[in-house]
Amino acid sequence: MTPTPTGTVDLDPRPSGSQTPRRGKGTLTYVLTAVLPALAALGLLVMLGTSTDSARTPPGSGPLDHSVQLFAAIAVVILAARLFGRLARSVGQPPVVGEIFAGLCLGPSVLGALLPGASAWLFPTEVRPVLQGLADLGLIALMFVVGQETKQTSFRGQGGAAVTIAHAGIAGPFLGGALLASLLYRDWAGPQASPVVFAMFLGSALSITAFPVLARILVERNMFRTPLGRLSMLCAAIADVVAWCLIAAMTAVAGRDTPARAVLTVTLVIVYGVAMTWLVRPWLARVLTALEGRAEIRLLVLLAGLLASSAVTSAIGIHAIFGAFLYGLCCPAGSLTRLTERINSVSGLLLLPFFFVGTGLRTDVWRSGFDASLVGVTALVVAVAMLGKLAGPMLMARSTGLSWPDSASLGVLLNARGLTELVVLNLGLALGLLSERLFVVLVAMALVTTAATAPLLSLLGRLTARQRDGGARRL
Amino acid sequence: MTPTPTGTVDLDPRPSGSQTPRRGKGTLTYVLTAVLPALAALGLLVMLGTSTDSARTPPGSGPLDHSVQLFAAIAVVILAARLFGRLARSVGQPPVVGEIFAGLCLGPSVLGALLPGASAWLFPTEVRPVLQGLADLGLIALMFVVGQETKQTSFRGQGGAAVTIAHAGIAGPFLGGALLASLLYRDWAGPQASPVVFAMFLGSALSITAFPVLARILVERNMFRTPLGRLSMLCAAIADVVAWCLIAAMTAVAGRDTPARAVLTVTLVIVYGVAMTWLVRPWLARVLTALEGRAEIRLLVLLAGLLASSAVTSAIGIHAIFGAFLYGLCCPAGSLTRLTERINSVSGLLLLPFFFVGTGLRTDVWRSGFDASLVGVTALVVAVAMLGKLAGPMLMARSTGLSWPDSASLGVLLNARGLTELVVLNLGLALGLLSERLFVVLVAMALVTTAATAPLLSLLGRLTARQRDGGARRL
Numbered sequence: 001m002t003p004t005p006t007g008t009v010d011l012d013p014r015p016s017g018s019q020t021p022r023r024g025k026g027t028l029t030y031v032l033t034a035v036l037p038a039l040a041a042l043g044l045l046v047m048l049g050t051s052t053d054s055a056r057t058p059p060g061s062g063p064l065d066h067s068v069q070l071f072a073a074i075a076v077v078i079l080a081a082r083l084f085g086r087l088a089r090s091v092g093q094p095p096v097v098g099e100i101f102a103g104l105c106l107g108p109s110v111l112g113a114l115l116p117g118a119s120a121w122l123f124p125t126e127v128r129p130v131l132q133g134l135a136d137l138g139l140i141a142l143m144f145v146v147g148q149e150t151k152q153t154s155f156r157g158q159g160g161a162a163v164t165i166a167h168a169g170i171a172g173p174f175l176g177g178a179l180l181a182s183l184l185y186r187d188w189a190g191p192q193a194s195p196v197v198f199a200m201f202l203g204s205a206l207s208i209t210a211f212p213v214l215a216r217i218l219v220e221r222n223m224f225r226t227p228l229g230r231l232s233m234l235c236a237a238i239a240d241v242v243a244w245c246l247i248a249a250m251t252a253v254a255g256r257d258t259p260a261r262a263v264l265t266v267t268l269v270i271v272y273g274v275a276m277t278w279l280v281r282p283w284l285a286r287v288l289t290a291l292e293g294r295a296e297i298r299l300l301v302l303l304a305g306l307l308a309s310s311a312v313t314s315a316i317g318i319h320a321i322f323g324a325f326l327y328g329l330c331c332p333a334g335s336l337t338r339l340t341e342r343i344n345s346v347s348g349l350l351l352l353p354f355f356f357v358g359t360g361l362r363t364d365v366w367r368s369g370f371d372a373s374l375v376g377v378t379a380l381v382v383a384v385a386m387l388g389k390l391a392g393p394m395l396m397a398r399s400t401g402l403s404w405p406d407s408a409s410l411g412v413l414l415n416a417r418g419l420t421e422l423v424v425l426n427l428g429l430a431l432g433l434l435s436e437r438l439f440v441v442l443v444a445m446a447l448v449t450t451a452a453t454a455p456l457l458s459l460l461g462r463l464t465a466r467q468r469d470g471g472a473r474r475l
Numbered sequence: 476m477t478p479t480p481t482g483t484v485d486l487d488p489r490p491s492g493s494q495t496p497r498r499g500k501g502t503l504t505y506v507l508t509a510v511l512p513a514l515a516a517l518g519l520l521v522m523l524g525t526s527t528d529s530a531r532t533p534p535g536s537g538p539l540d541h542s543v544q545l546f547a548a549i550a551v552v553i554l555a556a557r558l559f560g561r562l563a564r565s566v567g568q569p570p571v572v573g574e575i576f577a578g579l580c581l582g583p584s585v586l587g588a589l590l591p592g593a594s595a596w597l598f599p600t601e602v603r604p605v606l607q608g609l610a611d612l613g614l615i616a617l618m619f620v621v622g623q624e625t626k627q628t629s630f631r632g633q634g635g636a637a638v639t640i641a642h643a644g645i646a647g648p649f650l651g652g653a654l655l656a657s658l659l660y661r662d663w664a665g666p667q668a669s670p671v672v673f674a675m676f677l678g679s680a681l682s683i684t685a686f687p688v689l690a691r692i693l694v695e696r697n698m699f700r701t702p703l704g705r706l707s708m709l710c711a712a713i714a715d716v717v718a719w720c721l722i723a724a725m726t727a728v729a730g731r732d733t734p735a736r737a738v739l740t741v742t743l744v745i746v747y748g749v750a751m752t753w754l755v756r757p758w759l760a761r762v763l764t765a766l767e768g769r770a771e772i773r774l775l776v777l778l779a780g781l782l783a784s785s786a787v788t789s790a791i792g793i794h795a796i797f798g799a800f801l802y803g804l805c806c807p808a809g810s811l812t813r814l815t816e817r818i819n820s821v822s823g824l825l826l827l828p829f830f831f832v833g834t835g836l837r838t839d840v841w842r843s844g845f846d847a848s849l850v851g852v853t854a855l856v857v858a859v860a861m862l863g864k865l866a867g868p869m870l871m872a873r874s875t876g877l878s879w880p881d882s883a884s885l886g887v888l889l890n891a892r893g894l895t896e897l898v899v900l901n902l903g904l905a906l907g908l909l910s911e912r913l914f915v916v917l918v919a920m921a922l923v924t925t926a927a928t929a930p931l932l933s934l935l936g937r938l939t940a941r942q943r944d945g946g947a948r949r950l
Contacts, residue, residue: 041650072782171509
């Protein structure tokens with residue numbers, strides 16, 4: 001269908017002067033088609049300009065007014081997240097600790113307190129919905145990846161031990177959270193929290209493990225392929241599924257004014273879960289296998305399904321993250337590994353920073369009152385969270401046959417809450433279950449428990465080494 | 476630093492029953508660490524539930540209220556764009572024609588007219604800023620890619636011919652647009668338009684060529700590597716740089732109430748352009764070459780620079796797209812080719828659809844009054860646009876030595892306006908230079924001139940073939 005046989009084209013590489021036979025005609029055409037119209041247009045403009053050159057109304061605010069802040073904010077957020085992530089890594093911390101810090105620094109707690117003008121200029125109200133939208137997209141991408149990683153965790157004969165350890169890793173912190181809740185309810189709960197829902201929320205919030213952070217810590221410490229690494233991944237996977245089910249149940253109940261509506265929501269959640277598992281999962285496996293090799297369409301199907309599943313759970317009345325997590329569990333794991341990795345890296349680089357910053361913007365240490373009670377409650381919450389998550393799994397792991405140092409390491413690993421905790425906390429704040437003060441406390445707890453993981457692991461490593469040396473010397 | 480020598484780990488693959496010596500202790504630990512806390516937590520929840528189980532205030536509207544629509548809208552937009560793009564391709568049109576159609580169909584002109592509820596539900600006011608933000612990001616990604624493609628267009632000795640043809644391809648349509656402007660100013664100009672600015676705007680809007688669309692048409696018709704293909708790319712590149720300069724000048728002048736402010740803006744634009752060309756360009760080349768092989772950092776530097784450059788031009792007072800285009804011109808072309816391609820494909824798949832839909836949402840055929848004058852003016856504008864862009868370059872190309880069919884094909888190719896025209900039109904609407912009615916007219920013009928390209932090229936191909944057959948028979 002090529003209309004121009006290229007052989008017939010005779011282009012002149014030296015247009016002016018060298019080809020004398022055609023020159024006159026060429027110049028004439030040029031004057032007629034290019035110079036004259038240009039002069040005429042210029043004349044017309046001058047004529048129009050000298051007549052009534054004034055706009056009809058003063059300049060108003062168009063839809064493009066905030067693009068300076070929008071682009072500047074996006075650039076600052078992705079660069080800050082990356083920079084702080086690198087800094088964290090350089091001091092032996094997982095990048096997520098730095099990224100959470102970056103979010104806090106850009107929010108009212110640090111930047112807002114130091115330079116109120118800068119924070120207000122960079123994140124005006126008009127720009128925030130866009131940043132929030134990017135954060136939401138990053139969040140469902142993250143939950144999809146977590147679902148996929150959970151699905152891929154192989155049991156390899158460690159199932160029984162993992163289930164008991166995971167159970168201990170949930171029950172203890174949950175009880176601790178629930179006890180804390182009955183203590184803190186009067187002064188620290190959000191406006192929407194009933195005592196039961198508040199207790200369920202704090203219980204689940206304390207039992208969560210940051211599955212993606214755990215995986216990255218294991219990779220960075222070359223523990224990913226060790227039996228201990230596999231076991232802790234497995235425990236975290238089981239514990240997380242249970243914790244998310246608890247949180248989904250809590251979300252389904254929270255804010256429903258009548259028991260009938262709560263029952264309806266729970267029923268819909270179960271119906272959706274069953275439909276996804278028995279209908280959508282096999283269908284997805286077929287479709288995505290059939291699309292193998294057609295990367296673009298596959299990506300679109302995957303993303304559209306992810307968005308749809310998130311929208312469905314959101315419409316049912318539990319948060320979009322559950323739909324994304326369930327979708328990640330239902331997508332066939334093997335064939336999507338590379339696509340998931342790419343989604344993960346792009347989202348981690350360009351979308352998740354907005355989630356951290358969103359959390360940071362909601363964390364206002366000063367407005368929520370920085371006083372002794374804030375510090376005291378933070379210390380209490382951190383102690384309960386760490387004790388609950390460390391002691392139970394450690395004892396349980398020891399009783400399934402692990403050595404004491406390995407059991408302790410397992411407890412320390414499960415104690416990293418990082419990113420996932422922030423997801424839960426933002427949910428609690430959005431549902432009105434947390435007061436702003438308690439949100440600040442729990443963000444601090446998430447940061448401390450995650451930041452403690454690497455030093456504690458190193459400490460355990462040194463203790464083990466000394467013990468072994470001591471043992472060797474004694475021999 | 477691995478704290479757990481993996482050799483010492485002794486995991487029990489059969490946790491229950493088989494290892495009798497440890498069973499009793501294991502079960503006891505399990506009851507103590509997992510079962511008892513779980514029961515205690517349950518008891519606590521029941522206790523709390525029977526006391527005062529009611530939320531403090533009725534459920535309010537949290538920040539997550541619109542996530543259903545947000546996710547649904549995003550899924551619908553990217554799927555619709557892809558689907559219509561495929562349909563367009565299946566009838567021999569470039570995908571962009573289908574994507575523009577998809578935008579129009581989701582807007583008030585089609586979906587809004589057929590199912591007002593669906594359109595209002597899918598795109599509520601709360602979700603639009605996010606969609607607009609995604610569209611803005613897609614737009615600057617597009618302009619960056621256009622800048623890169625423009626930069627990569629090699630002159631290869633066709634420079635002189637291309638300059639004269641490009642000049643003819645700008646002057647004619649610009650004059651036509653300016654004449655149209657003086658005709659349409661009274662009834663069709665927007666509230667912010669002075670006669671000169673309106674004439675400059677319509678003139679530039681009619682002279683623009685859709686560089687990316689042109690490139691894709693050439694690739695699809697196997698004309699990309701032919702001399703005619705190269706020449707048309709080159710003409711389009713030159714014409715586009717000139718047209719964007721005109722539009723930037725127009726934007727700098729539009730809406731500034733005093734000449735002094737207009738002069739200031741123009742000065743700043745020139746300073747910025749010079750700084751980018753002489754300072755940032757060599758620096759970028761060094762930095763991006765130094766980062767070769769570190770894909771993530773490179774992507775971040777590239778994106779941060781793109782966002783910063785867009786923010787700067789936006790802050791100066793001309794649109795962000797100019798900063799993005801200039802940045803694309805200034806980035807070193809060779810080493811970024813693959814990265815640019817990836818940005819292009821991701822943005823085309825996941826961001827640009829929101830630009831098309833944004834345009835569609837602003838194009839309301841019914842509200843702007845669908846009557847004879849609308850149809851008449853559309854026909855007039857289409858006629859002027861096509862005549863201006865076809866005739867001048869065709870005559871000029873012929874006089875530089877191309878055959879008549881090749882000259883006509885060149886004119887037809889330059890006449891495709893597609894996507895780039897929509898960028899200009901949205902700018903005009905945002906600046907208040909266009910009335911809503913004229914916006915509708917010009918969107919229709921963009922669609923018609925782009926859709927006409929493929930059939931006209933085929934027609935020319937058939938004519939050439941028949942002529943050749945006739946000539947062969949006569950021999």
